[in-house]
Amino acid sequence: MKKLIIPEPLKPGDRVALIAPSGPLPEGRVERAVRAVEALGLKPAVYPSVRSRHGYLAGGDELRAADVGNAFTDPSVRGVLCARGGYGAQRLHRRIDWEAVRRNPKVFLGYSDVTYLHAVMNQWFVTYHAPMPSTEWYHGLDDYTARWVRTALFGGQWGELPNCEGRSRHTLSPGRAAGRLVGGNLSLVSSALGTPYALDARDCILFLEDVGEQPYRIDGMLNHLVQSGALDGCRGVILGYFTDCAAEKPDESLTLRQIFAELLGPLGIPVLTDVTCGHEEPTLSLPLGRICELDADKQTIRILEEN
DSSP states (O other): OOOOBOOOOOOTTOEEEEEOSSSOOOTTHHHHHHHHHHHTTOEEEEOGGGGOOBTTBSSOHHHHHHHHHHHHHOTTOOEEEEOOOOSOGGGGTTTSOHHHHHHSOOEEEEOGGGHHHHHHHTTTBOEEEOOOTTTTGGGOOOHHHHHHHHHHHHOOOOEEOOOOTTOOOEEEEOOEEEEEEEEEEHHHHHHTTTSTTOOOOTTEEEEEEEESOOHHHHHHHHHHHHHHTTTTTOOEEEEEEEETOOOSSGGGSOOHHHHHHHHHGGGOSOEEEOOSOSSSSSOOOEEETSEEEEETTTTEEEEOOOO
16 A cells, blocks of 8 residues: 655644635634634735635635645645635646645645545645634634644644544444545545546545535435445445434434445445544544554544554
8 A cells, every 4th residue: 555645744833824725714704713823823824715705616716726736835834724615626626736736745634625635635645634724713622623633733643533522433334444544525525426536445444424415415425436336445434423414304314324324334344433523523633644443343443653
């Protein structure tokens, strides 16, 4: 298995780029996001997309793509933080200078729509599925969430990744497996099939989460992954938060647990559900691209050290 570069961790005082590759920031969030980054001892450089709007996008495609490329090529910038998710990162593929990104691996952080960018960068270096400055940081992080954000930014031992206190995990399919940790938002992983952003789950542990989707939609997206062969060779699945995904008419719907069991159970690989990571707090951060050990019997997740 190809070893990925682990970008140099940040240090207090480092300059970091704040970009918006997807949706625009809500009114009043920019300065609060900046203060939240500064509170961690970092010096944010606010890129144009953060203060721009083009309908439901944070500025036009060329602007947002330029911000991604410029953030990675600027030698004074040590890390790249996505201010928020939303929609639009998938529109940037042909506009980003990916070779320049590949040559300049840096700490890269975000989640949700940022799943598209993780999928490309994880060909070369580790990135971080983690809360974002204008989505969570701006109102202050709980201790559990802050611990893992700091680990993503400043380094340290990952080791075992427990749930937050009081949240139980559930074993959907037993077993133990190890592989590269990949994934993110289910909607994005599903819609990327057939594109340059398509996720390769072979020999990997796949993490999935989502928000605001009806159960039949989650059923359709998971079925799409299974039927397309995208999960062939996948070694295990971790399911995080599925926030606001309750059926509008529960008596006319399958439960999420039924959907997961019926579609993922036949794969014959370990599947662990109810992991505290995704569009809720408290939440884990995840080092995408690192080697992960999933033990669904013991309901544990561990990031393995790589030599």
